[in-house]
Amino acid sequence: MDRSSHPRSRRFAPVIAVAAAAALTLAGCSSSSGGKKSEEGAADASAGKATTPRMTVALVTHQAPGDTFWDTVRKGAEAAAAKDNIKLIYSADPNAGNQANLVQTAIDQKVDGIAVTLAKPDAMKGVIGKADKAGIPVVGLNSGLSDWKQFNMLEFFGQDESVAGEAFGKKLNEVGAKHALCVIQEQGNVGLTQRCDGVEKTFDGKLDVQNVNGADKPSVKSTLTAKLKQDSSIDYVVTLGAPFALTAVQSVSDAGSKAKVATFDLNKELINAVKSGDIQFAVDQQPYLQGYLAVDGLWLYKNNGNYSGGGEQPVLTGPAFVDKSNVDKIAEFAAKGTR
Amino acid sequence: MSMTQQAEPAVTTPPVSGPGKEKDGRTQQRSLVLRLLARPEVGVFLGALAILVFFLIMAPTLRQGSSMSTVLYQSSTIGIMVLPVALLMIGGEFDLSSGVAPVASALTASMTAFELTLNVWVGVIAALVVSLAIGFFNGWLLVKTGLPSFLVTLGTFMGLQGVNLAVTKLVTGNVATDDISDMDGFDQAKALFASSFDVGGVNVKITVLWWLAFAALATWVLLRTKYGNWIFAVGGNKDSARAVGVPVNFTKISLFVLVGFGAWFVGMHNLFQYNTVQSGEGVGNELIYIAAAVVGGCLLTGGYGTIIGPVFGAFMFGLVQLGIVYATWNPDWFKTFLGVMLVGATLVNLWVRKQATRR
Numbered sequence: 129m130d131r132s133s134h135p136r137s138r139r140f141a142p143v144i145a146v147a148a149a150a151a152l153t154l155a156g157c158s159s160s161s162g163g164k165k166s167e168e169g170a171a172d173a174s175a176g177k178a179t180t181p182r183m184t185v186a187l188v189t190h191q192a193p194g195d196t197f198w199d200t201v202r203k204g205a206e207a208a209a210a211k212d213n214i215k216l217i218y219s220a221d222p223n224a225g226n227q228a229n230l231v232q233t234a235i236d237q238k239v240d241g242i243a244v245t246l247a248k249p250d251a252m253k254g255v256i257g258k259a260d261k262a263g264i265p266v267v268g269l270n271s272g273l274s275d276w277k278q279f280n281m282l283e284f285f286g287q288d289e290s291v292a293g294e295a296f297g298k299k300l301n302e303v304g305a306k307h308a309l310c311v312i313q314e315q316g317n318v319g320l321t322q323r324c325d326g327v328e329k330t331f332d333g334k335l336d337v338q339n340v341n342g343a344d345k346p347s348v349k350s351t352l353t354a355k356l357k358q359d360s361s362i363d364y365v366v367t368l369g370a371p372f373a374l375t376a377v378q379s380v381s382d383a384g385s386k387a388k389v390a391t392f393d394l395n396k397e398l399i400n401a402v403k404s405g406d407i408q409f410a411v412d413q414q415p416y417l418q419g420y421l422a423v424d425g426l427w428l429y430k431n432n433g434n435y436s437g438g439g440e441q442p443v444l445t446g447p448a449f450v451d452k453s454n455v456d457k458i459a460e461f462a463a464k465g466t467r
Numbered sequence: 468m469s470m471t472q473q474a475e476p477a478v479t480t481p482p483v484s485g486p487g488k489e490k491d492g493r494t495q496q497r498s499l500v501l502r503l504l505a506r507p508e509v510g511v512f513l514g515a516l517a518i519l520v521f522f523l524i525m526a527p528t529l530r531q532g533s534s535m536s537t538v539l540y541q542s543s544t545i546g547i548m549v550l551p552v553a554l555l556m557i558g559g560e561f562d563l564s565s566g567v568a569p570v571a572s573a574l575t576a577s578m579t580a581f582e583l584t585l586n587v588w589v590g591v592i593a594a595l596v597v598s599l600a601i602g603f604f605n606g607w608l609l610v611k612t613g614l615p616s617f618l619v620t621l622g623t624f625m626g627l628q629g630v631n632l633a634v635t636k637l638v639t640g641n642v643a644t645d646d647i648s649d650m651d652g653f654d655q656a657k658a659l660f661a662s663s664f665d666v667g668g669v670n671v672k673i674t675v676l677w678w679l680a681f682a683a684l685a686t687w688v689l690l691r692t693k694y695g696n697w698i699f700a701v702g703g704n705k706d707s708a709r710a711v712g713v714p715v716n717f718t719k720i721s722l723f724v725l726v727g728f729g730a731w732f733v734g735m736h737n738l739f740q741y742n743t744v745q746s747g748e749g750v751g752n753e754l755i756y757i758a759a760a761v762v763g764g765c766l767l768t769g770g771y772g773t774i775i776g777p778v779f780g781a782f783m784f785g786l787v788q789l790g791i792v793y794a795t796w797n798p799d800w801f802k803t804f805l806g807v808m809l810v811g812a813t814l815v816n817l818w819v820r821k822q823a824t825r826r
Contacts, residue, residue, distance in 0.1 A: 194632050194747020199642045315802065339798040343748050345741050347788065350541035354792040357537065358528040371643070371745055378740075382537070382670070397646055397743060465641045 177213055180431050183241070184215045185423055186234035189270070190227055190247040191220035196370065196395045197415055201270065203466055204419030205243070212427040224251035231255045234264075241265050241426030246272025246279075247319065253279060265429055269422040270415075271319050273442055282429060283436045285421040287413035287446035289319045292392065293326015295447045296366065296411055300390070303408065305364040306333040309355060309387075313342030313372050320368050323392060327366060336362070345375055352379035362387050370395040370410070377406045394450060399462040402455045412458075413446030416466050421445070501822075508776035510816030511763045515783045517815065518808060522786065526793035532669040534793060539671070542785030543678035544733065545759060546778060548752075550678075550685050551729040553760040553777040555722045557689070559702035559769030560616035562605060562726045564623040566753030571627050572598045572734030573744040574635055577644040587652040595731050601627070602727025606720030628750065635746040648742040660732070661740040674736055678778075686774040698722065703770030759784050762813050764820075783812055 187205050191198035202218055209216035217239065219230045224247065232255050234242050242259055246252050249272055256279045259266050268276040268284040276284040300308055308331060310324040328335045338355050340348045356362055356379060365380065365387050367373040373391035380387050390408045391398065393415075401407040421436075421443065428434040436443045450458055461467040503509055528534055552565055562568075572594040580590030601623065609619050636642055647653060663672045689695040697718045700708035709715045738744055763780030765772030787808045791801055 192747060193628065194635075194642045194745055196641065196643050196745065199636075312798075315799070337798055338792070339801050341751075343751055345737060345748065346544035347541065349740075350537050350544075350785075350789060351792055353537045354528075354534065354789040357531070357534055358526070358793050358795060371743075375741065384533075395643070396641075400646075 177211060178427070180213055180427070182213055182215065183427070183430060184217065184237070184239045185209065185241045185243065185426050186217045186219070186231075186237070186239045187243045187419070187423065188227060188230045188234060189218075189220045189245045190222050190224070192222045197393055200415040200466065201419035204416035204421075205423045206419075207416075207466075208420040208423035208427070212424060214423060214427060216423065222247075224248035228252055228255045231259065235259050235262050238262075239264060240430060241267070243267050243269055243422035243426065245270045246275055247317075249275035249279070256281065265426060267422050267425050269418045270413075276442070277439070282439065283425055284442040285418050285425065285436075285445055286442065287444060288442075289322035290326040290329075291444070292411055292413060292447040293323040293328075294330045295326075295449075296323070296390075296392070297327040297330030299409065299411075299449065300327070300331050300333070300364060300366075303364075303388075305331070305388075307359075307361045308333060308335050308364040308366050309352075309359075309362045310335055310337045311352065311365065311367045311372060311376065312337060312339050313348070313367075313369055315339045323368055324366075340372070342369070342372065345371075348372060348375045349379050349382070352376055353382045356380060356383035356385040356387060360385060365389045367391040369393050370398040373398060373407055373410070374401060377401065394458075394462065394467055396462050396465065399450075399455060399459045399467075402450060402452065403459065405452070409449055409451035411446065412448045412450050412467070414448060414467075417445045504819055504822060506773070508764055508773045508779065510819035511776045511779045511783065511812070513819055514762070514812035514815040515779045515786065518783060518786055518790070518812065522790035522794060526790060526795075529790060529793045532667070534789075536669050536671050536675075538785050538789050539675045539782075540785075541789055542782045543672065543674040544736065545752075545755060545784050546678045546781030547674065547681060547736075548729045548733050549756050549759045549763070549777045549781045550681050550774060551722070551725040552756040553763065553765050553772060553774060554685060554689065554698060555726055556757070556760050556765045556767070556769060557702050557772040558698045558719060558722045559705065560609065560719060560722065561620060561757065562723065563617065563620040563753050564601070564605065564627055565620075565726055565730060565756050566751060567624060567627045567631060567749040568598065568601055568727065568730035569734035569737060569752075570744060570746065570749040571601065571631050572731045573738040574631055574644060574746060576735065577647055577738055577744050578635070578638050580650060581645050581647050582638055584650075587647060587650050587656050590647075591656055591735060594734060595728075598727040598731035598734070599724050600727070601730070602724040603720060605726075606723030609723070610716040610719055624753065628747075631746045642747065643745045644743050646742045647738075653739070656735070657739040660735045660738075677732070678781075682774055682778045689774055694718070699770060755784060758809065762809060762816065764816060783809075 189198055189201065198220065205216055205218065217234065221227045221230055228251055231242060231244055231252065235258055242264055244252065244266060246268055256266055260280050266281045268281050270286045273284060273286055273288050310327055312320050312324060314320060324337055338351065340351045342348065363386060365376045367376050367389065370391060370393045373389055374397055376389045380389060388408050389406070390410065392411045394410050394412045398407060398410060402410060425436060458467055522529055548565060548569070552562060555562055575597045576590035576594035579585065579593040580587040605620055605623055609616050632642065635644065639645060661673065663670050689698060697713045700713045701715050701718045705715055759780035760777045761767060762783060763776030763778070765777060787805055791804050796804065
């Protein structure tokens, strides 16, 4: 048998791969939508740049790689940094211990301010105390509403997940839902559980909870299809993230269910689905605003001693409802990837 | 990988008694039942059957044809990838990058088509090239460096995770790709990769057919071709295989390229079913693929296994995942149920094999 012929023919594969990669890179330059537009958007925002001295801010979140939500938070933070003459250091790790280490590296770098999420507050307590001791102002964002004050943090920008859940439950009553299904894409996540609990508190009908594997779409789809088939009385599916809402729409039609879909959080595709009526409404906690305000808050504190809420009250960025009545206005911004 | 396993003959015929049919006890013909039980796929078949019966009793909704179709769909999205992974394991290697490889493929197709505003088929072909190249790279690095595949593919796994995210962000400015469902060629590609059809009022996904077709093809290759022999040989004992003239490097590299093909197919399904791809997906699936192959009777050490076994292994995964939902058990316990069921099924598998090999 001729052994050399096979490897030789396959030797072209890497060459083609490199060519494809080059093509992809080129494509990045000539993109007609997405990347370029949103970059221009960011450039517009930095048009009026502050003349205050250059400062460094670290933003440390519990983002899992590739999550659209956190990408929007980061864009907000970058816009504020560009405007305020701030050098922004972004880092993230979903593991609480690793996230605490990232905060420690920010302290070691002697940054002028730290913005941090408290998804697992107890793990962050020690390192935030260290920042406090080192004289670095720390602001909270997104999660940690019940802990930021105890940790002696400056201010907090986020959504009260329970309040958002309760508002969602009331809205479900308004639209006449009787039996809803709350879909948790990450089992054991405190914030997600609080949302479902909040919905349950105000919702007059029956609420079931379903865990799904958020990292695998086919699995999300078939699990929801199974659940909807198993219980045909479910008339509303409540998802806790935009990508899962879009998958839920497919499950509803696969299962031949009459259920409608509503969700927490937004993304570009979801806006179109709200427009077309596939999704009834979405609760937006305005992630862009959280990232923007956290960075801008540190700038204000450094340059004018201001702090929102006076250290007593958090600044709530949500819940803001998006439905057919206001979706067109938001669609413009969402197309840039900033909502 | 261990090299202690003996290569299984390509065509498993029962051991023939010696000439003249003299019976001295050592070459005694075992009963048909025992010989059947000794097949690596029978244990997992019985395990899957037991779980199926269990859930049919516990979950009335599962008895409907449409529910079974959903289970088969879930199994097929796992199962298509399990086939090349099982072949690779029989050939004595792992691929830890098999979870994120489909995502890399789907991202390539979606971004190529969208950013250059091309017919989506161009993206599909580009994705195929990239996927095969990733598989080739894994295999090539393995035979060139002599490092264990665990390490080589762990590197690729981590590398791809970063590339998926960074390139997507670089090209699209976001961490998910844009919707390509309104582009030329999308409907054709969807028909091939992600359509469904009705059989007697039950909606069946096309991935189920592809899964079974690929499984039939892989079984034929494994049991009836010279290449199939090579797979057993390189998985059993690489050096002996080389000594008797088996092209070891070609066999190993081509097995990795096959995994690349599987990743491409699954990636295309995900893309055309869900229109967009999120760059962070797929992590963790590699373990499900390997577990389904192991439950299906493939040895972690290589040199032993079948294709039919992993087909049932994937079915068992799909069944347990959805059976728990149909049975309306407390969702907080979901992962625990899954773990207990899988270990249980593997034990049944092991027990059956022991019974079969006992005199």
